[in-house]
Amino acid sequence: MAVWIEDNKCTGCRKCAKVCPYGAVEVQGERAVLKDNCIECGVCLRSCKFGAICSDLVATPIPDLSGYRGVWVFAEQRGGMLSQTSLELLGCATGLAQSLGQEVAAVLVGDQVSGLAASLTASGADKVYLVENRGLGHYRPLPYVKVLADLVSQYRPNIFLLGATHVGRDLAPRLSARLDLGLTADCTELTIDPKSKNLYQTRPAFGGNVMAVIESPRTRPQMATVRPGIMKALTPDSARRGEVIRHQADLVPKDLRTRILEIVKEQKQRVDLTAARIIVGVGRGACDAEGIKLLSELAWVMGAEIGGTRVAVEEGFVPPERQIGQTGVTVRPELYFACGISGAIQHRPGILNARYIVSINRDRQAPIFEVSDYAVKADLFDVVPKLIDVLKREPA
Numbered sequence: 321m322a323v324w325i326e327d328n329k330c331t332g333c334r335k336c337a338k339v340c341p342y343g344a345v346e347v348q349g350e351r352a353v354l355k356d357n358c359i360e361c362g363v364c365l366r367s368c369k370f371g372a373i374c375s376d377l378v379a380t381p382i383p384d385l386s387g388y389r390g391v392w393v394f395a396e397q398r399g400g401m402l403s404q405t406s407l408e409l410l411g412c413a414t415g416l417a418q419s420l421g422q423e424v425a426a427v428l429v430g431d432q433v434s435g436l437a438a439s440l441t442a443s444g445a446d447k448v449y450l451v452e453n454r455g456l457g458h459y460r461p462l463p464y465v466k467v468l469a470d471l472v473s474q475y476r477p478n479i480f481l482l483g484a485t486h487v488g489r490d491l492a493p494r495l496s497a498r499l500d501l502g503l504t505a506d507c508t509e510l511t512i513d514p515k516s517k518n519l520y521q522t523r524p525a526f527g528g529n530v531m532a533v534i535e536s537p538r539t540r541p542q543m544a545t546v547r548p549g550i551m552k553a554l555t556p557d558s559a560r561r562g563e564v565i566r567h568q569a570d571l572v573p574k575d576l577r578t579r580i581l582e583i584v585k586e587q588k589q590r591v592d593l594t595a596a597r598i599i600v601g602v603g604r605g606a607c608d609a610e611g612i613k614l615l616s617e618l619a620w621v622m623g624a625e626i627g628g629t630r631v632a633v634e635e636g637f638v639p640p641e642r643q644i645g646q647t648g649v650t651v652r653p654e655l656y657f658a659c660g661i662s663g664a665i666q667h668r669p670g671i672l673n674a675r676y677i678v679s680i681n682r683d684r685q686a687p688i689f690e691v692s693d694y695a696v697k698a699d700l701f702d703v704v705p706k707l708i709d710v711l712k713r714e715p716a
């Protein structure tokens with residue numbers, strides 16, 4: 321593609337210079353000039369109301385996508401247990417589907433999992449596409465991708481959401497590549513643009529310094545993975561009924577390729593921080609032997625779980641699976657008790673769904689105070705022992 325400016329039409333209004341993300345347009349006198357660093361991205365084309373910026377790009381018309389309908393959620397299950405993330409996605413899908421006037425469908429894949437369909441309809445699914453096959457008993461990428469690609473090709477959904485879980489992060493890119501679709505990974509917000517009815521997919525970018533809003537206007541389904549703990553599940557309504565559509569998995573041995581010989585469960589005790597009611601957050605300010613002992617005792621008297629910042633993880637005081645934030649987990653407790661945490665931009669997305677945030681920090685300017693319901697400007701080594709004493713005497 322080539323981009324050029326027709327001098328006789330340019331008025332030097334500077335609009336193109338303002339929109340150019342690369343600073344590649346300079347106005348010299350009353351004429352705009354493209355500089356050497358222009359990458360011909362074409363962003364300036366629409367800004368010129370005088371038709372002075374030209375390009376040999378032939379815009380391909382957007383295909384008719386009206387035949388794609390419905391908001392689908394991949395209902396992730398393991399050993400017959402639905403993941404909480406799938407229920408959260410159904411809650412989100414319900415809001416999106418209402419904005420579009422379309423239905424919510426869950427895609428349930430596994431071996432003898434039909435009993436889970438009722439939970440999915442109770443949590444918002446109008447339809448459940450059920451695929452049962454012995455070869456689908458445990459998650460394996462190749463057969464799962466094949467089954468989902470068949471379903472999408474046959475039923476043509478408008479939107480397809482998966483959790484940004486271990487399985488979702490493996491499955492979604494494979495599926496989008498198979499179907500030649502775009503995919504926005506790790507979304508933190510999903511909305512429908514009222515004008516275009518496209519899905520606006522928001523996710524942190526550039527180390528969390530900007531929130532990028534991404535759309536896929538030319539392909540369907542619009543695919544996104546969503547971080548666990550971000551969306552809100554609906555209160556299940558067991559009276560809700562939905563349609564279950566059985567789909568035959570057409571699997572041949574070459575679709576399976578791998579055999580699962582044994583599943584060895586990790587012995588390590590894993591904690592589900594996303595389900596914790598109270599969390600004591602450990603920051604650098606508490607990162608020494610005395611600090612961690614104090615906060616562990618506080619957590620114990622409060623019946624809380626311990627979580628922490630990336631610094632606390634890197635310093636070895638909090639296990640990696642308890643890191644909260646952009647590259648950790650997103651939590652939704654009743655109370656988040658931030659101790660010695662500055663409130664960096666990468667930590668905050670993980671805690672903003674807490675009902676109450678209480679923070680202790682000795683720096684009055686600490687950004688954590690901006691998002692706190694109660695801010696204690698003090699040294700945690702003074703405050704926390706007193707709090708523990710009170711709680712021991714008068715348990716919450």
Ligand SMILES: Cc1cc2nc3c(=O)[nH]c(=O)nc-3n(C[C@H](O)[C@H](O)[C@H](O)COP(=O)(O)OP(=O)(O)OC[C@H]3O[C@@H](n4cnc5c(N)ncnc54)[C@H](O)[C@@H]3O)c2cc1C
Nearest residue numbers: 603604605629630645646647648660661662667681682700
């Ligand atoms: C790509 C990327 C991803 C990241 N992902 C994450 C993430 O997922 N989660 C995350 O948390 N971070 C993440 N980080 C790191 C993040 O930028 C911050 O460095 C980190 O959150 C800071 O942790 P902190 O608040 O414990 O430490 P600091 O920022 O050093 O803050 C320590 C605070 O403790 C206070 N303090 C010190 N002593 C006391 C005391 N005795 N009493 C009271 N207050 C005290 C200080 O005033 C200070 O405000 C990421 C960074 C990058 C670049």
